[in-house]
Amino acid sequence: MGGHLPVLPIVLPLLAAPACVLLRRRPVVLTFGIGVAWATFALTVQLLLQVLATGEPVTYALGGWAAPYGIEYRIDVLSAFVALFVAGLGAVVLTYAPRSLAREVPADRQYLFVTAYLLCMTGLLGISVTGDLFNVFVFLEISALASYQLIAMGPSRRALTASFRYLVLGTIGATFILIGIGLLYEMTGTLNMVDVAHRIAEAKGTRTIRVASAFLAVGFGIKMALFPLHAWLPDAYAQAPSVVTAFLAATATKVSVYVMLRFVYTVLGPATSFQGSKLDWVLLPLALVAMFVASGVAIFQTNVRRMLAWSSLAQIGYMVLGISLANVTGVTAGIVHLFNHALTKGGLFLAMGCIAYRWGSVELRDLAGIGKRMPVTMFAWVIGGLGLIGVPATAGFVSKWYLVGAALERGMWPVAALILLSSLLAVVYVWRVVEVAYFQPAPEERGSVREAPLSLLVPTCILLGTTLFFGLNAVWSAGVAEKAARVLMGGVP
Numbered sequence: 001m002g003g004h005l006p007v008l009p010i011v012l013p014l015l016a017a018p019a020c021v022l023l024r025r026r027p028v029v030l031t032f033g034i035g036v037a038w039a040t041f042a043l044t045v046q047l048l049l050q051v052l053a054t055g056e057p058v059t060y061a062l063g064g065w066a067a068p069y070g071i072e073y074r075i076d077v078l079s080a081f082v083a084l085f086v087a088g089l090g091a092v093v094l095t096y097a098p099r100s101l102a103r104e105v106p107a108d109r110q111y112l113f114v115t116a117y118l119l120c121m122t123g124l125l126g127i128s129v130t131g132d133l134f135n136v137f138v139f140l141e142i143s144a145l146a147s148y149q150l151i152a153m154g155p156s157r158r159a160l161t162a163s164f165r166y167l168v169l170g171t172i173g174a175t176f177i178l179i180g181i182g183l184l185y186e187m188t189g190t191l192n193m194v195d196v197a198h199r200i201a202e203a204k205g206t207r208t209i210r211v212a213s214a215f216l217a218v219g220f221g222i223k224m225a226l227f228p229l230h231a232w233l234p235d236a237y238a239q240a241p242s243v244v245t246a247f248l249a250a251t252a253t254k255v256s257v258y259v260m261l262r263f264v265y266t267v268l269g270p271a272t273s274f275q276g277s278k279l280d281w282v283l284l285p286l287a288l289v290a291m292f293v294a295s296g297v298a299i300f301q302t303n304v305r306r307m308l309a310w311s312s313l314a315q316i317g318y319m320v321l322g323i324s325l326a327n328v329t330g331v332t333a334g335i336v337h338l339f340n341h342a343l344t345k346g347g348l349f350l351a352m353g354c355i356a357y358r359w360g361s362v363e364l365r366d367l368a369g370i371g372k373r374m375p376v377t378m379f380a381w382v383i384g385g386l387g388l389i390g391v392p393a394t395a396g397f398v399s400k401w402y403l404v405g406a407a408l409e410r411g412m413w414p415v416a417a418l419i420l421l422s423s424l425l426a427v428v429y430v431w432r433v434v435e436v437a438y439f440q441p442a443p444e445e446r447g448s449v450r451e452a453p454l455s456l457l458v459p460t461c462i463l464l465g466t467t468l469f470f471g472l473n474a475v476w477s478a479g480v481a482e483k484a485a486r487v488l489m490g491g492v493p
Contacts, residue, residue, distance in 0.1 A: 005050070006060035006073045009043045009083060010126050012036060017118040024111045030098045033114040037091035040121065044087040048080040052480070059131070067131065068192035074131030078335065078484035082258045083128040085339055089250045089346050089463075090121045096459035097243045100353050104155045104241040113153060117247070120146035124255045133181045133191040133267070136259060137174065140223070143255075144170045147248060151240040162235035169232040173222030180215035183208055184267070193267050200268065209268075216263055217279060224256035226320055227290035230313050237309035242353030245305065249312055250346030254338045257319045261334065264323060265488035274326050283324035288418055290317030295425035299432070304362045305352050307429055308345065311388055314422070315341045321419075322403055330406030331485035333399055336478050340395035340470060344387040347463030351381040354452035354460055364432065369442025371434075373449045376457060378437050380464040385430035387467040390423050394471040398478055 016036040023029045051058055057076040061067060075083070094117060105113055123143025127136055148170070152163035185191055187208050188199040200209065218229070225233040233253075237245045264270070264279060274280045294313035301307035315337070322334025352362050354377045359370060371378040387396040400419060407416040442449075451457065470477050 004060070005043065005047055006058050006075055006129060007062070009040050009047065009087060010073075010122060010129065012040050012043065013118040013125070014122045017115045017122065020111050020115040020118065026107050026110050029111045029114050030101075033118060034091070034094050034097075036118060037087070037094045037121065040125070041084075041087040041091045044080070044084045044125075047075060048077075048084050048480075051075060051077055051080045052483075068190045068195040071135055072131040072192060072194075073129045074194065075129050076484070076487055077480060078258070078261070078488065079128050081335070081480050081484060082255065082338070083125050085342055086124050086128060086251045086255065087121070089342060090117075090124075090247060092459050092463060093243055093247045093250070093346065093350070096246070096350055096353070096456055099453055099455045100242050100357060103357055104243075105153050109153065113150065113241075116146040116149045119143075120150065120247070120252075124251055127255050127259060131193045133184065133193060133196065137178055137181060140177065140259075141174055143252065144174065144223075147244075147252060150244040150248070151236050153244070154239045154241055156239055158235070159239040162232075162239040166232040166236050169222055169229075173219045173229075176215045176219030176222070178219075180212045180219060183212035183215065187212070193262070196267050197269060213268060213279060217260075217282065220256055220260045220263070221286075224253045224260065224316055224320075225313055226286060226316055227293060227313055228286075230290075230294075233313060234306055234309040237312070237349075238303060238306040242349065242356055246346050246349035246353065249308070249349050250342040253312065253316060254319075254342050257316065257323075257334070257338060260320075261323055261331070261488065265331070270326055270489065280324045280326055283320050284415075287317040287319075287321035287324060288415070290314060290320070291418070291422040292425065295422055295429070298429045299425065301429070302364050304355075304364055304367070304433060305349070307364075307433075308348055308352070311426065311429065312341075312345055314426070315345070315388070318399065318403060318419075321415075322406065325403075325406045325410055325412075327406055327409055328482070328485045328489050329402055329409055331488055332478065332482045333402035333406055335481035335484055336402060336474075337399035339477055339481065340387070340399050340467070343463055343466045343470070344384050344395060347460055347467065348381060348384040348388075350456070350460040350463060351377055351384065354456045357456060358449055358452050364436055367433065367436050368440035369437070370449075371437035373442055374451050377452050377460065380461050382430075382434060383467055384464045385426075385433065387464075387471070389426045389430060392471075393468065395467045395469075395474070395477075397471055398474045402478070 020029050060073040062071040120143050123139045126139030148163050148167045188196045221229040291314050294310050298307045298310035319334045319337050322330045387394040390396040390400040403419050404416045
C-alpha cells in the first residue's frame with residue numbers, strides 16, 4: 001500500500017462518507033467518522049515525513065496514466081504541510097463533535113452531518129495534493145457543496161439564509177475560477193500544473209494570461225473571503241453549528257489561500273504574476289485594507305462568534321500580504337500564518353462552542369462573570385486571543401515577526417508599521433471579551449453554571465495549547481514553511 005500513500009488520504013474519507021449513510025445510527029456513525037478522520041491524519045503525517053525525508057515531491061498517476069495526459073497527484077513540502085493540518089484539525093474537531101451536536105443538530109440528521117463533514121475533508125485534502133488544474137475545481141466544489149449543507153444544519157433558521165448566501169457567492173467564485181482555468185488551458189493546451197508552468201513562458205505578457213490571472217484572483221478572493229469579497233463569511237460562521245464553524249474557520253479559507261499561493265508561484269510563476277499581471281499591486285492594498293477594516297468592524301460586534309469571524313477576515317489579510325511581498329520571508333510568513341491561525345481560530349471557535357453549551361449564549365453582554373464560572377474555557381480563550389494579537393510566546397507573534405521582516409527586506413517600512421498598528425486593533429476586541437468575562441459580576445441565575453465537559457474541553461485546550469507550543473517552539477512549523485517558500489520561489493532569496 002506504500003505506493004498508494006498519496007491517494008489514500010483522499011480515498012479513505014471519500015469511501016467512508018457514503019458508508020455513514022448506511023450506518024445511520026448515531027453512536028456508531030460518529031465513532032466511525034472519528035476513526036476515519038484520525039486514520040486520515042496518520043496518513044498525512046506519513047506523507048509529510050516521506051516528503052521531508054527525500055526532499056523531493058511525491059507523485060502519483062491516477063489510473064496509471066502518466067502526466068500530463070493523466071491526472072497527477074503531486075505532493076511537495078507545502079501541499080503535504082497543508083494536508084497535515086487540514087486532516088489534523090478535522091480529526092480534533094470531529095472528536096469534539098458528539099456532545100456539541102447533541103444540542104445543535106437533531107439525532108436523526110447526525111449521520112448526514114458526518115457524511116457531509118467527511119466529504120468536505122475529502123475536497124479540502126484533494127485540493128491540497130492534486131497537480132491538475134481541473135481537479136482543483138472539482139475538489140473545490142466537493143468541499144463547497146458539503147460546506148453549504150453543514151452550515152444549513154445550524155440551530156437557527158438564519159443558518160439557511162447564511163448557507164444560501166454562501167452558495168450564491170461560492171458559485172460565482174467557482175465560475176470565475178473555471179473561466180480562468182479554461183483560459184490557461186486555451187493558451188497552454190494542458191491542465192497539469194507543472195506542464196502549464198513550463199508552457200506559460202511562451203504566452204507570458206499576452207492579454208489572455210492577464211485576463212486569466214484576473215479571473216483566478218477574483219474567484220479565489222471570494223473563496224478565501226478576501227476583503228471586499230467577504231460578504232458570505234460573517235453570517236456563515238455566526239449561524240453554523242459550533243463544530244462546523246470551527247472546522248471551516250480553521251481549514252476552508254486556509255486551503256483557498258493555499259491555492260492562491262500555488263497559482264501565483266507555481267502555475268503562473270512570480271514573473272507572470274507580479275511583473276506581467278501586476279497582482280501585487282492589487283493584493284497588497286487589499287490585504288492592508290482587510291487588516292484594518294475587518295479588525296475595526298470586529299471591535300463593534302456584540303456577538304463573539306461574529307467578532308471572531310471578522311477577525312478571520314483581518315487574518316486572511318496578513319496571509320495575502322505575505323504572498324504579495326514576493327520574497328522568501330514574506331511567503332514563509334504567509335504559510336506559517338496559515339498554520340498558526342488555523343490552530344488558533346479553530347480553538348477559539350471550539351471555546352465558544354463550550355460556552356454556548358454551558359452558558360447558552362455567545363452574546364457579549366451575556367458573558368458577564370463567565371471567567372469565574374468557566375475558568376479553564378476562558379483561560380484557553382484568552383491564550384487564543386493573545387495569539388490573534390501576536391503577543392510574544394504565541395504562534396501569532398512568529399507570523400507577524402516574519403511579516404515585519406519581509407516588509408523591511410523590501411524596504412517597505414510603512415507596511416511594517418501598519419502591521420504593528422493593526423495588531424493594536426486586535427487588542428481592543430480581545431480586551432472587550434476579557435473585560436466582560438473577568439471584570440463584571442455574573443448574574444445570580446448563572447450561579448449553577450459549571451465548566452464544560454471534558455469531551456469538549458480537551459480538544460479545545462489541545463488546539464489552543466498549540467498556540468503556545470508553536471510560539472515557543474517555532475523551529476518545526478517555521479522551518480517547514482521556509483522550505484516550502486524556497487520551493488515556491490525557486491531558490492530566489
